[in-house]
Amino acid sequence: xxxxxxxxxxxxxxxxxxxxxxxxxxxxxxxxxxxxxxxxxxxxxxxxxxxxxxxxxxxxxxxxxxxxxxxxxxxxxxxxxxxxxxxxxxxxxxxxxxxxxxxxxxxxxxxxxxxxxxxxxxxxxxxxxxxxxxxxxxxxxxxxxxxxxxxxxxxxxxxxxxxxxxxxxxxxxxxxxxxxxxxxxxxxxxxxxxxxxxxxxxxxxxxxxxxxxxxxxxxxxxxxxxxxxxxxxxxxxxxxxxxxxxxxxxxxxxxxxxxxxxxxxxxxxxxxxxxxxxxxx
Amino acid sequence: xxxxxxxxxxxxxxxxxxxxxxxxxxxxxxxxxxxxxxxxxxxxxxxxxxxxxxxxxxxxxxxxxxxxxxxxxxxxxxxxxxxxxxxxxxxxxxxxxxxxxxxxxxxxxxxxxxxxxxxxxxxxxxxxxxxxxxxxxxxxxxxxxxxxxxxxxxxxxxxxxxxxxxxxxxxxxxxxxxxxxxxxxxxxxxxxxxxxxxxxxxxxxxxxxxxxxxxxxxxxxxxxxxxxxxxxxxxxxxxxxxxxxx
Amino acid sequence: xxxxxxxxxxxxxxxxxxxxxxxxxxxxxxxxxxxxxxxxxxxxxxxxxxxxxxxxxxxxxxxxxxxxxxxxxxxxxxxxxxxxxxxxxxxxxxxxxxxxxxxxxxxxxxxxxxxxxxxxxxxxxxxxxxxxxxxxxxxxxxxxxxxxxxxxxxxxxxxxxxxxxxxxxxxxxxxxxxxxxxxxxxxxxxxxxxxxxxxxxxxxxxxxxxxxxxxxxxxxxxxxxxxxxxxxxxxxxxxxxxxxxxxxxxxxxxxxxxxxxxxxxxx
Numbered sequence: 001x002x003x004x005x006x007x008x009x010x011x012x013x014x015x016x017x018x019x020x021x022x023x024x025x026x027x028x029x030x031x032x033x034x035x036x037x038x039x040x041x042x043x044x045x046x047x048x049x050x051x052x053x054x055x056x057x058x059x060x061x062x063x064x065x066x067x068x069x070x071x072x073x074x075x076x077x078x079x080x081x082x083x084x085x086x087x088x089x090x091x092x093x094x095x096x097x098x099x100x101x102x103x104x105x106x107x108x109x110x111x112x113x114x115x116x117x118x119x120x121x122x123x124x125x126x127x128x129x130x131x132x133x134x135x136x137x138x139x140x141x142x143x144x145x146x147x148x149x150x151x152x153x154x155x156x157x158x159x160x161x162x163x164x165x166x167x168x169x170x171x172x173x174x175x176x177x178x179x180x181x182x183x184x185x186x187x188x189x190x191x192x193x194x195x196x197x198x199x200x201x202x203x204x205x206x207x208x209x210x211x212x213x214x215x216x217x218x219x220x221x222x223x224x225x226x227x228x229x230x231x232x233x234x235x236x237x238x239x240x241x242x243x244x245x246x247x248x249x250x251x252x253x254x255x256x257x258x259x260x261x262x263x264x265x266x267x268x269x270x271x272x273x274x275x276x277x278x279x280x281x
Numbered sequence: 282x283x284x285x286x287x288x289x290x291x292x293x294x295x296x297x298x299x300x301x302x303x304x305x306x307x308x309x310x311x312x313x314x315x316x317x318x319x320x321x322x323x324x325x326x327x328x329x330x331x332x333x334x335x336x337x338x339x340x341x342x343x344x345x346x347x348x349x350x351x352x353x354x355x356x357x358x359x360x361x362x363x364x365x366x367x368x369x370x371x372x373x374x375x376x377x378x379x380x381x382x383x384x385x386x387x388x389x390x391x392x393x394x395x396x397x398x399x400x401x402x403x404x405x406x407x408x409x410x411x412x413x414x415x416x417x418x419x420x421x422x423x424x425x426x427x428x429x430x431x432x433x434x435x436x437x438x439x440x441x442x443x444x445x446x447x448x449x450x451x452x453x454x455x456x457x458x459x460x461x462x463x464x465x466x467x468x469x470x471x472x473x474x475x476x477x478x479x480x481x482x483x484x485x486x487x488x489x490x491x492x493x494x495x496x497x498x499x500x501x502x503x504x505x506x507x508x509x510x511x512x513x514x515x516x517x518x519x520x521x522x523x524x525x526x527x
Numbered sequence: 528x529x530x531x532x533x534x535x536x537x538x539x540x541x542x543x544x545x546x547x548x549x550x551x552x553x554x555x556x557x558x559x560x561x562x563x564x565x566x567x568x569x570x571x572x573x574x575x576x577x578x579x580x581x582x583x584x585x586x587x588x589x590x591x592x593x594x595x596x597x598x599x600x601x602x603x604x605x606x607x608x609x610x611x612x613x614x615x616x617x618x619x620x621x622x623x624x625x626x627x628x629x630x631x632x633x634x635x636x637x638x639x640x641x642x643x644x645x646x647x648x649x650x651x652x653x654x655x656x657x658x659x660x661x662x663x664x665x666x667x668x669x670x671x672x673x674x675x676x677x678x679x680x681x682x683x684x685x686x687x688x689x690x691x692x693x694x695x696x697x698x699x700x701x702x703x704x705x706x707x708x709x710x711x712x713x714x715x716x717x718x719x720x721x722x723x724x725x726x727x728x729x730x731x732x733x734x735x736x737x738x739x740x741x742x743x744x745x746x747x748x749x750x751x752x753x754x755x756x757x758x759x760x761x762x763x764x765x766x767x768x769x770x771x772x773x774x775x776x777x778x779x780x781x782x783x784x785x786x787x788x789x790x791x792x793x794x
Contacts, residue, residue, distance in 0.1 A: 050754070051754060056754075056755060057751060057755050062582065087741075087743075088741065089741055091482065091486055092643075092740060092741050094486065094489055095489070095643075096741075098489060099644075101661070114487055118489055153473075156482055156486050157486035157487075161483070161487075165307075174473055174479075174482075174483060175471075175473055176471065176739060177750075178754075179750055179751075179753065179754035180373070180472075180750070183373045183753075183762070184372075184373070184393075184472070186377050186380070186759070187372065187373065187376040187377040187380050188376075188380035188389045189376070189392070189393060189473075203757075207757055209757055209758055209759055350548070354548065357778060357781070358770075358774060360781065361728070361732075361773070361774050361777035361778045361781055362770050362773045362774050362777065363732035363734075363735035363736075363773055364732070365735045365736055365738075365739075365746065366735050366746060366766075366770050366773060367770070369746070370766045370767060370770055373762070373766065374763050377759065377762075378763070460632070464634035464635065465634070466634075467634040467635075467636040467637060468636060468736070470636070471739055478634075478636060482640075491644040491645055492641075492645050495640070495645065498634075498637050499633050499637065502632060502633060502634055502637070503628075503629070503632050503633075507632075
């Protein structure tokens with residue numbers, strides 16, 4: 001196709017372009033995020049709007065509502081800045097944070113080893129979330145082991161991909177987001193779908209369209225701490241958010257917000273509330 | 282394999298490109314499998330679209346309105362709507378309806394791969410059909426009349442006179458369409474067919490090494506389209522008829 | 528026995544039939560929608576569709592914007608690149624050909640992922656920052672193959688002008704640039720128009736891929752709507768509405784292109 005000299009020219013050009021891109025991207029991150037937030041008087045937070053209770057669009061006002069949204073609004077209020085909510089997908093949330101498109105992520109992202117390597121987070125979690133499995137009532141899937149060798153739908157970028165593939169031997173099929181994954185489940189392209197438990201529980205409980213579906217397994221997959229994510233090395237932002245999260249637990253605001261969004265606070269959250277409420281904490 | 286591979290990855294790593302995913306056996310396997318699936322899908326859709334294109338072209342040039350009109354409507358709708366939207370309509374909507382209907386009869390056997398193959402083949406078939414139709418209509422009338430006077434039926438005329446000449450006339454356009462087809466197989470990644478794009482997405486959402494994977498994908502498709510172009514050129518030379526066209 | 532005719536129905540009659548059929552189909556669809564709206568709350572699917580219709584219309588405009596900007600940028604770049612492909616300087620020719628090869632052979636989806644995830648989110652020039660919103664990145668991602676394709680179209684048009692015209696013009700003491708500007712280029716414009724419009728149609732359809740990288744375009748809005756309403760029949764209706772909206776935009780362009788092709792066929 002291309003002669004040797006032109007191929008080398010091409011390789012050099014690509015590398016230069018890549019370095020340029022990396023350099024420009026680096027230049028955008030060089031400012032301390034917290035300074036920029038206060039300077040612009042605005043924080044951009046990425047939230048996931050894949051469905052209640054975490055986030056959805058109110059059809060009447062076309063505005064985002066849900067647990068993630070409430071947390072994001074409160075973070076901004078406590079920092080004394082305006083908030084700009086950006087809807088993200090599991091497939092692009094990490095890129096959006098790395099590129100600087102959002103300053104923080106409140107996007108159903110639990111702590112995993114791989115994520116901790118490339119991003120930072122305030123150590124106190126705001127919830128403990130695990131994965132639930134939704135399947136048809138007559139599919140014959142009763143435990144996590146029943147998915148061995150069968151196709152299971154998840155979102156691209158989900159942290160349930162690894163345990164499902166490695167621990168339970170399932171054939172994982174990842175879609176752009178939770179809505180597409182659930183549609184594929186209804187189209188019989190997988191026997192089950194695995195997403196964050198609170199969303200699936202609400203779906204099965206409330207939505208008449210899903211009356212033939214059930215969550216057969218009572219224990220969740222890898223319940224892990226859900227935290228707010230920031231870019232690696234941003235210690236100021238991390239410390240500011242840590243203070244906010246601890247305050248949420250201390251004042252009990254978090255539990256109240258969960259109840260308002262029809263969520264059942266997990267044992268971990270109740271424990272953290274008790275821990276921070278105790279004098280001297 | 283790991284020691285020289287590790288050395289290579291480290292050497293490339295000095296330029297700032299992170300290829301460490303090659304050292305993880307499951308990720309490397311899924312990437313290689315992705316390449317294989319892309320090749321499979323390209324081959325299946327190439328043959329499928331040609332077959333469907335010939336049928337559509339025959340219908341388009343038929344004097345019977347009952348064949349020509351639906352074919353024309355199909356060609357217009359398929360050419361003027363995006364492949365991704367067609368794929369979603371087929372996979373997320375039609376597939377769901379079929380599943381509901383077939384639920385008691387043993388379930389829906391159509392996999393995402395089959396749906397991608399069907400949608401992409403039909404989409405490109407519309408373009409092939411237009412090119413072949415132009416080729417069929419370019420056959421000199423004298424040749425057709427001569428064939429008719431020799432007792433060829435309409436079907437024989439189509440199959441033995443018009444199509445071979447139309448194929449040679451439309452070959453450059455068909456080869457261009459095939460190159461487009463190969464590039465179009467990437468949309469299958471949206472419905473979780475494990476092609477090279479999908480495998481790359483799965484890797485970069487965990488490792489954040491988009492640029493490195495992009496380079497590999499671009500090289501792969503560059504090689505593939507080069508091969509298709511070459512095959513087209515070889516075919517053109519083989520099928521050349523002295524005195525006709527070129 | 529049926530008459531064994533050699534020719535298909537006359538083209539003009541065929542096009543009129545298709546036009547009539549599509550008008551009848553669209554009118555039927557609108558009538559059904561009107562009936563449904565008149566019925567009011569009896570059909571929740573139609574009510575939901577009416578609620579979401581403005582959002583769908585607005586997001587179709589996002590797709591159209593991306594396509595218009597991408598083709599504009601691509602055409603400008605292609606106009607500069609086309610002559611470079613025929614430059615007498617060897618290295619210039621080679622670089623231009625490389626660019627065209629790379630961006631014509633790369634799948635559009637891969638280029639869109641590339642531009643979204645590799646380009647930075649904003650560029651700092653001195654004290655000012657130039658924001659790159661995600662739809663603009665998709666526009667750039669589409670402008671690249673548009674420019675490569677248009678450069679090829681331009682080159683093809685230039686080369687289709689008979690060489691005799693160049694020779695005649697040179698013999699009349701026109702300089703190379705003058706030949707290009709006054710004789711070749713005006714003729715090229717007419718020849719480039721139909722392939723350029725085909726390019727625009729394919730770019731418009733490629734804008735649907737923007738939904739895969741998070742741009743809030745028509746397809747993404749349809750997915751959000753289908754997820755929020757969470758009814759199976761509404762999902763069916765909204766996806767086919769998206770198909771219909773794209774068709775309603777692209778089909779007139781295709782028809783207009785065909786008219787142009789016929790008009791310029793023998794000029």
